[in-house]
Amino acid sequence: MHKKWLNAALLVLILGATALGSGTVTLNAAGATFPAPLYFKWAETYNKVTDGAVQINYQAIGSGGGVQQTIQKTVDFGASDAPMLDRELKQAGATVNNFPTVLGAAVPTYNLPGKPTLNFTGQVICDAFLGKITSWKDPAILALQDEANKQLLSGLNDAAAKITIAHRSDGSGTTFVWTDYLSKVCPAWAKQVGAAKTVNWPAGIGGKGNAGVANIVAQTPGALGYVELIYAIQTQIGFGKVKNAAGNFILASLSAVKAAAAGTKLPDDFRVSITATPPDPGAYPISSFTYLLIYPELSVVPSMTKAKAQALGQYLCWAINSKVKGGGQTIAPTLAYAPLADEVSAKVVEAIRSRVKFDGQLVINPSKPGFCSR
Amino acid sequence: MITGSMTDIRPQDQETLVGAEALATPAIAVHKLSAWFGAQRILYDIELLVPPRRVTAIIGPSGCGKTTFLRCLDRMHEVVPGARATGQVLLHKQDIYAPGVDPVLIRRRIGMVFQKPNPFPTMSIYDNVVAGLKLNGVRRRSLLDEVVERSLCQAALWPEVKDKLHKSSGVSLSGGEQQRLCIARALALEPEVLLMDEPCSALDPTATAKIEDLIHKLKRDYTVVIVTHNMQQAARVSSLTAFFYLGKLVECGPTTQIFERPLMQQTEDYITGKFG
Amino acid sequence: MSRTLPQAKKAWLQRRRLPWADRAFWATTALFAFGILLLVSLIVYQLTVSAWPSLTKFGLGFLSGTTWDPVDAPGHNLFGALPFIYGTIISALLALLIAVPLSLGVAIFLTELAPAWLRPPVSFAVELLAAIPSVVYGFWGITTLIPWSRAHFEPWLAHSLGFLPLFQDRGSAHDMLSAGFILAIMILPIISAVAREILLAVPSTQREALLALGATRWEVVRRVVLPYSRSGLLGAVILGLGRALGETMAVTMVIGNSPQILLSLLRPADTIASRIANEFTEANSPLHLSALIELGLVLFALTLLVNALARLLVWRVARRPEGTMHV
Ligand SMILES: Nc1ncnc2c1ncn2[C@@H]1O[C@H](COP(=O)(O)OP(=O)(O)OP(=O)(O)O)[C@@H](O)[C@H]1O
Ligand SMILES: [Mg+2]
Numbered sequence: 016m017h018k019k020w021l022n023a024a025l026l027v028l029i030l031g032a033t034a035l036g037s038g039t040v041t042l043n044a045a046g047a048t049f050p051a052p053l054y055f056k057w058a059e060t061y062n063k064v065t066d067g068a069v070q071i072n073y074q075a076i077g078s079g080g081g082v083q084q085t086i087q088k089t090v091d092f093g094a095s096d097a098p099m100l101d102r103e104l105k106q107a108g109a110t111v112n113n114f115p116t117v118l119g120a121a122v123p124t125y126n127l128p129g130k131p132t133l134n135f136t137g138q139v140i141c142d143a144f145l146g147k148i149t150s151w152k153d154p155a156i157l158a159l160q161d162e163a164n165k166q167l168l169s170g171l172n173d174a175a176a177k178i179t180i181a182h183r184s185d186g187s188g189t190t191f192v193w194t195d196y197l198s199k200v201c202p203a204w205a206k207q208v209g210a211a212k213t214v215n216w217p218a219g220i221g222g223k224g225n226a227g228v229a230n231i232v233a234q235t236p237g238a239l240g241y242v243e244l245i246y247a248i249q250t251q252i253g254f255g256k257v258k259n260a261a262g263n264f265i266l267a268s269l270s271a272v273k274a275a276a277a278g279t280k281l282p283d284d285f286r287v288s289i290t291a292t293p294p295d296p297g298a299y300p301i302s303s304f305t306y307l308l309i310y311p312e313l314s315v316v317p318s319m320t321k322a323k324a325q326a327l328g329q330y331l332c333w334a335i336n337s338k339v340k341g342g343g344q345t346i347a348p349t350l351a352y353a354p355l356a357d358e359v360s361a362k363v364v365e366a367i368r369s370r371v372k373f374d375g376q377l378v379i380n381p382s383k384p385g386f387c388s389r
Numbered sequence: 390m391i392t393g394s395m396t397d398i399r400p401q402d403q404e405t406l407v408g409a410e411a412l413a414t415p416a417i418a419v420h421k422l423s424a425w426f427g428a429q430r431i432l433y434d435i436e437l438l439v440p441p442r443r444v445t446a447i448i449g450p451s452g453c454g455k456t457t458f459l460r461c462l463d464r465m466h467e468v469v470p471g472a473r474a475t476g477q478v479l480l481h482k483q484d485i486y487a488p489g490v491d492p493v494l495i496r497r498r499i500g501m502v503f504q505k506p507n508p509f510p511t512m513s514i515y516d517n518v519v520a521g522l523k524l525n526g527v528r529r530r531s532l533l534d535e536v537v538e539r540s541l542c543q544a545a546l547w548p549e550v551k552d553k554l555h556k557s558s559g560v561s562l563s564g565g566e567q568q569r570l571c572i573a574r575a576l577a578l579e580p581e582v583l584l585m586d587e588p589c590s591a592l593d594p595t596a597t598a599k600i601e602d603l604i605h606k607l608k609r610d611y612t613v614v615i616v617t618h619n620m621q622q623a624a625r626v627s628s629l630t631a632f633f634y635l636g637k638l639v640e641c642g643p644t645t646q647i648f649e650r651p652l653m654q655q656t657e658d659y660i661t662g663k664f665g
Numbered sequence: 666m667s668r669t670l671p672q673a674k675k676a677w678l679q680r681r682r683l684p685w686a687d688r689a690f691w692a693t694t695a696l697f698a699f700g701i702l703l704l705v706s707l708i709v710y711q712l713t714v715s716a717w718p719s720l721t722k723f724g725l726g727f728l729s730g731t732t733w734d735p736v737d738a739p740g741h742n743l744f745g746a747l748p749f750i751y752g753t754i755i756s757a758l759l760a761l762l763i764a765v766p767l768s769l770g771v772a773i774f775l776t777e778l779a780p781a782w783l784r785p786p787v788s789f790a791v792e793l794l795a796a797i798p799s800v801v802y803g804f805w806g807i808t809t810l811i812p813w814s815r816a817h818f819e820p821w822l823a824h825s826l827g828f829l830p831l832f833q834d835r836g837s838a839h840d841m842l843s844a845g846f847i848l849a850i851m852i853l854p855i856i857s858a859v860a861r862e863i864l865l866a867v868p869s870t871q872r873e874a875l876l877a878l879g880a881t882r883w884e885v886v887r888r889v890v891l892p893y894s895r896s897g898l899l900g901a902v903i904l905g906l907g908r909a910l911g912e913t914m915a916v917t918m919v920i921g922n923s924p925q926i927l928l929s930l931l932r933p934a935d936t937i938a939s940r941i942a943n944e945f946t947e948a949n950s951p952l953h954l955s956a957l958i959e960l961g962l963v964l965f966a967l968t969l970l971v972n973a974l975a976r977l978l979v980w981r982v983a984r985r986p987e988g989t990m991h992v
Contacts, residue, residue, distance in 0.1 A: 077946030100737075103949065179837055184922030184939075186735075186947025209741050212947045215734035220839045220933045221922025223943065230807050234815070235837035465877055469869075470781050497879030507870040511892035520888070521878035571874070578878065 038068055040326040043318070045074040046081020046094030049119055049188050049243060050305045053352050054094065057334055057343050064333065064341075069326045078188055078212070085111060085308045088316045091327060093308035096188025097212070098286035112311055112370055113285050114363050115304035116335055116343070118353040120244040120272045121193040122254035122301070126232050127151065128175070131167055133255040134159040134264045137200025137291065137300070140257075143178055143239055145203060146218035151176040151237065159258075180219025181231040181240030186212040189225070189243045192303040196290035244272065245351045259300040260291060269353040271299035277356035285363065302353070307331065313373045321373050328371055328378035332386035336364045339386050361389070415479070416441035416582055416612035417462060422476035424457050424466055431457045433637045434476070439582075439629075444604055444613040446623035446644065449633035450659065455616045456504055458633065459584050462614065463499035464492040480582070497525070500580035502588050504616075506567035508559030508574070515554040517570055521578040536577050543606075544573035545599030565592045572600065576607075583607065585615040589622065601626050620660060624648050632656045709965070716959035718952055719744060727959060733924050733940070737950040744956035746963055748924035752841065752934040753967065756916065757909035759845025759930070764853045765902055771853070772860035777886050788861065795854035803918030806847045811919060814838040814846075819931055835931035839921035842930040847915045852905035859904055863897035864890060896979045903975040910968055913938040937964040 044054075051073065058071035076084075078095040085093030086107045098113040123135050139155050142148040148155060151168050160168065168176070183190045191212045198205040208214050220235075222228040225246035232238040233252070244267050247254050256264040265271050278295030281287060291300045309331065310316055313324040334343030337360040344354040355363065368387050371378045379387045417439035424432040431454045439445050447455045460466040461474045464485055478485050485495045508517050518537045519527070527533065537554065541547040546569040550562070559570055568591050575583060585604075589597040604626045607613055617623050623630055624644060631641040632655075640647065640656045651657045658664055713720070719727065723744060730745015771791060775784055815838035822842075826832045867890050875889045891898070921933020922943065937960050948954045 079947040079949040082949050100949075184917060184935075185943040209736035209738050211736040211738075211741075212949075213735045213944050213953075215732060215736065215741070215743075216923065219923070220837060221935075221943075222839075223917050223922075227807075227918060231837060231839060234807075234812055238837070463877065465873060468873060468876055493879055493881050496877055501877040503870065503874065503877075505870060507868075507874040509871065509874065509889060509893075511889075520875065524875075524878060524880050524884055524888075574874075574878070 039070060040068060040323050041070045041072065042091045042323060042327055042330070043072050043074075044092045044094060044307075045076050045084050045090045046308070047078040047096045047188060047305055048075045049078075049096050049245075050094065050117060050352065051075035053117060053343075053347060053350050056346060056350060060341075060346060061330055061333055061343075065326075069330060071330065077186070079186060081308065085310075088310075091316060091318060091323065092310075094306065095308060096303070096305045097191050098284075098304075098306055099308060107310075109310055109312065109315065110284070112309040112366065113306045114309060114331060114335060114366065115276075115285050115306055115355060115359065117305060117347045117355065118272045118276055118302050119188065119192065119305055120267050120275075120299055120302040120353070121189050121196070121241045122244050122247050122267045123239065123257065124229065124232055124242055124247060124252055124254045125239045126234075126236055127167075128171075128236075129167055130253045131160075131164045132253065132266065133164055133168075134161075134258065135255050136258045137196060141197045141201030141204045144180055144182075144197065144216075144218065145207065146180070149178050151178060159264075175236055177237045179231075179235050179238040180216075181228045181235070181238050182216050182219050182221055183213075183224070183228055184221030185223050187224075188212065188303070188305065189241065190214065192290060192301055193241050195288050195303070196301045199288075199291040244353075248351050257300055259296075259298050260294055261296040261298070263296055265297065265299045267299045267301070269348055269351065271297055272302045272353035273356055274298040275300065275302035276304065276353075276359050281359065281362060285366070307334075309371055311370050311372060312375070313371065313378065319373070324371075324373035324378045328367060328387070329385050331367050331371075332364055332379070332384075335360055335367070336386055336388075337361075338388065342386065364389070414441060415439055416481060417614075418477075418479040418482075419462075420477040420479070422458075422461055422474065422478060424454070424461055424474040425472065426469065427471045431636050432461070432474075435638050437631055437638060437641060439612060439614060441612050442608055442610065443629060444608050444615060444627040445629045445631065446627035447614065447616045447631050447633060448618070448620070448623055448659070449639075450664065451618075453633045454636045455633055456586055459501075459586050459614060459616055462582070462584055463496050463501055465496070465501065467492070497578070498581045500575035500578055500583045502568070502572050502575050502583070502585040504586040504590070506564060506571050506591065508562070508567050508570050510558055510560040512559055513555045514550050514557055514559060514562075514570065517559040518573050518577050520574060525578075537573075540573035540577040541570075543576050543603050544569040545596060545603065546570060546573060565596055568592060569596065569600070572603075580611070582612045582614065585613065587616050587618065589617070589619065597622070620648070632659065634659070709962075712958055712962045712965070716955050716962050719955040719959045722952065723956075727956070728963070731924075731926065735944065735948065735950065735953040735956075737953070742950065742952055744952070744959075746937070746960055748926050749935055749937040749940050749960060750963060750967065751926045752844075752920070752924070753910060753936040753938070753964070755930075756841055756844040756848060756920065756934065756936055757906055759841065760848030760852055760909045761902065761906055763845060763849035764856060764905060767849070768853045768857035768901075768905070769860055769898065771857040772864055773886055773890075775857075775861050776864040777882060777890065788858075791854050791857050791861075793854075794850075795858060799851060799912060799915040800918075802847055802851055803915035806843060806915060806919040810846060811838045811843055814843060823931065830928045831930050833929050833931070834927075835929075836933070837921075838931075839919055839933055840931050841920065841934045844916050844920040844934070844936070845930070847919050848909045848912055851912060851915060852908050855908060856901050856905040859901035860898055863894045863901060866897070867893045899975065899979050903972065906971060906975070907968060910971065911938050911964065913942040917943060937961075937967070 054073045058073055062070055078097060081093040081095045082099055082103055084090045086103060099111055104110055123140060136159060139159065151171055157165050157168055191210060194208065194214050195210040198210040208217060220231055222231045225242045228240045228242055229250065229252055232240045256266045259265050274295045275289050275298040278298050279289045279292055289302055313319045333339055336342060337344040337355060337357050344360060347354040364387055368379045368384065415438040419435050419437040422432060422435040435458060447458065449455050457466060462478060466472050466474050509520065512520065515537055518540050519533045522533060522536060538547065541550060546566060549566060562570060568588060572588060589600050592600060604613055627644045630644040630647040632639045632647065634655055640651060640653045647656065648660060651660060723730065727744060727746050729747055731747050732743045732745050734741045734743045775788055779787065819835045819838055822832045823835045871889050871893055872885050875885050916936055917939035920935060920939060922935050922939065923933035924935045941957050941960055945957055948957055
């Protein structure tokens with residue numbers, strides 16, 4: 016009933032759009048908020064690239080909503096910061112493709128005098144977030160720092176050295192990466208808290224959005240929190256280095272995040288967590304993909320047509336294929352999103368070519384691949 | 390059209406008419422009293438002496454300013470936003486409009502019964518009567534009981550309400566009973582001057598007779614100013630009558646003289662029912 | 666006699682014109698009234714259906730549970746609403762405690778005491794406060810109120826009243842007290858605007874009656890105006906309470922979002938509305954989603970309960986001597 020109405024509304028929308036400019040294809044999508052600014056930019060640019068032939072409407076309703084709408088087939092494609100779970104795939108009744116587009120990362124940020132760049136390990140972050148380490152003067156923290164920072168921290172008085180934990184209060188992909196990382200590097204965290212977009216925090220204060228957390232950190236001396244890397248870069252708040260699997264303390268950056276994906280062995284369906292794993296010496300360990308969710312047989316989506324399916328296929332490649340000049344991957348760093356490494360990009364393009372069909376036919380014509388060229 | 394010269398009756402003229410001994414020490418002396426609602430002038434330079442322990446009746450056609458005049462006598466006029474009054478009102482020689490005079494203290498000395506009954510709906514009959522006393526900090530139960538009974542008896546309401554003093558609120562009474570409750574409320578404070586604005590307009594003949602009786606009794610101790618549309622009532626209860634017309638005091642004199650030999654044509658026309 | 670009447674007039678005397686108009690009017694209004702009832706029942710039904718997995722899994726334990734763990738893994742996925750219920754009630758009460766005296770004061774000042782020229786601008790300012798979106802209040806809360814509170818107010822509180830458990834263990838000022846403050850500021854304009862209308866409705870003859878007995882302005886307010894309007898004022902307060910219970914955005918920005926039941930007002934807490942808003946968009950496990958909806962149901966019930974209690978209160982204070990006007 017409900018769904019029918021929505022479909023009817025969509026149909027009206029689509030009919031209206033087709034009536035306006037014959038040949039215009041409109042794709043409707045919804046999902047994650049983290050990549051939304053980039054997706055808006057992509058939609059705008061792609062519309063120009065196609066001379067207005069393809070219009071993409073993206074609703075930033077959150078990853079959860081993106082997955083739900085994908086399952087209910089009320090959008091042409093969805094978007095999510097976390098790959099779809101097995102349970103969700105079952106609900107969808109299909110092995111929905113999870114195509115990574117760009118990467119995100121979470122960074123530790125804190126409020127200490129002199130704005131030092133501190134070194135962290137997963138264990139130390141974990142203990143602080145569990146409420147076990149409550150002081151910046153804790154030997155476990157001091158042991159990681161260089162001489163200057165060691166002195167700075169041990170010089171704090173007890174009140175100033177008190178750690179106040181700040182975390183996200185809203186469900187978010189950033190929290191997912193952060194807790195996913197902690198679950199991998201810290202058994203106590205995995206056992207007590209676990210990984211999810213919202214968890215039962217053992218300690219601290221919740222702030223809404225990156226801005227909320229950053230605000231708590233900025234205002235509370237001794238606070239320790241985490242924010243999305245892009246937010247930290249854009250607002251120029253300082254953050255710390257985190258020790259990666261290779262044993263190096265890495266300051267998060269677009270290239271360090273990109274390296275995290277490059278060094279990881281990707282499974283066929285791309286549904287993978289890349290936190291803590293990459294052996295690449297320069298990889299930042301708290302990174303993750305963000306995904307577009309595409310049905311392998313697009314005709315199951317009621318609003319889909321062959322023309323739309325083909326347009327969608329081309330758009331995906333334009334966005335993901337790092338060989339496309341001025342394409343999505345080139346645009347990503349200009350908005351401070353980490354692009355896919357070339358080999359990852361190539362792998363996803365292969366998947367788009369071979370795993371997206373409409374009425375049993377591949378959407379990308381192998382003899383005329385367009386943006387999906389190898 | 391009658392001109393403003395009608396206000397030219399000076400207190401000394403009045404004196405010859407009412408009797409020097411009553412006006413030598415007037416309870417209230419009004420001098421050049423004017424009143425406004427916003428820009429609209431309602432009263433024009435009223436001159437009037439109210440003798441002590443007498444009943445003074447104010448008569449005049451509807452809208453001529455009787456209520457306004459009465460309210461000026463205890464500084465209630467200025468309570469209305471935008472309303473103001475100028476001139477002098479001497480209450481026992483004290484000018485109540487002099488700067489620095491607290492109107493609250495003036496009102497404690499003057500009782501007022503309004504044209505429309507306005508008992509307090511949230512209070513019982515008993516509490517309505519003692520509202521003024523409680524303001525003055527009187528708390529002693531026996532005294533309050535005594536005052537309630539006395540005031541309600543005076544206002545000819547006691548028999549009707551004596552069994553529901555605490556049970557019933559002030560607005561559970563009929564219109565006429567409410568008016569008598571308001572009279573009792575004013576009497577409870579034993580004011581020096583009692584201002585009554587058409588106190589009997591909502592009463593039946595029996596109750597009216599009782600109130601008139603009360604007024605007769607009151608004048609032994611109190612100074613009473615009463616506004617009435619009822620000529621017979623004015624004739625029956627008052628010793629002095631003032632006739633207002635279009636915001637001016639046309640004529641003032643002993644009641645018998647005003648009713649039998651008015652000096653002004655307008656007064657005669659009004660009394661004989663030619664207009665108003 | 667009736668024979669002399671013209672035929673038309675006779676008909677007019679016997680039959681009302683447009684007999685259907687009355688009935689149509691009755692039917693339309695009845696339709697609206699029942700429509701609302703139906704709508705509310707449908708909402709409750711829909712919420713109950715959506716909350717069913719959580720309702721059946723946790724039963725009454727949902728209300729008494731203190732753990733809210735949405736992680737979709739064995740040993741987790743537990744939902745208890747008590748800290749949110751507690752936070753919702755306490756923050757709303759705190760807001761009332763601060764806002765009611767203030768807003769009644771504003772209303773009384775505006776209707777009884779302020780000089781005529783001052784009334785329009787102050788009333789306008791109060792009404793303007795009501796029109797500010799809640800996110801702006803929240804923003805003001807995190808940028809102004811909280812820094813100030815942490816630097817000055819809460820240290821002072823902890824210092825002078827720290828012996829009370831209510832004011833111990835202070836932290837970053839993202840706490841119940843800040844939420845109470847923000848809510849108070851938000852409900853102040855509603856309560857004072859409604860209270861002002863109610864005070865204005867007190868007939869001036871009532872005020873004059875007591876003034877004439879020699880009362881001061883204050884005595885008039887206390888003995889006549891407030892008693893006359895108390896059930897209306899209570900209504901105004903309940904209106905404010907309703908908003909405080911359901912407010913989301915501003916609260917979530919300042920309360921610290923930690924579901925815990927602590928006596929201290931200087932510790933972070935959380936409310937039902939705030940938690941729903943925080944987690945709804947990203948909740949994808951079915952149990953999590955249904956637990957959030959059940960939270961909504963709890964808020965609905967809580968609001969209903971508070972309103973019923975308030976009704977009872979109004980009814981009790983309105984029970985005056987027989988024949989009293991119900992105003
Ligand atoms: N609150 C008010 N604001 C403005 N004008 C008023 C107000 N009250 C009375 N007036 C005006 O003042 C004039 C005198 O009114 P007032 O009440 O004194 O008349 P009155 O002689 O008592 O009449 P009545 O016999 O009908 O009671 C009237 O013209 C009336 O319109
Ligand atoms: Mg009058």
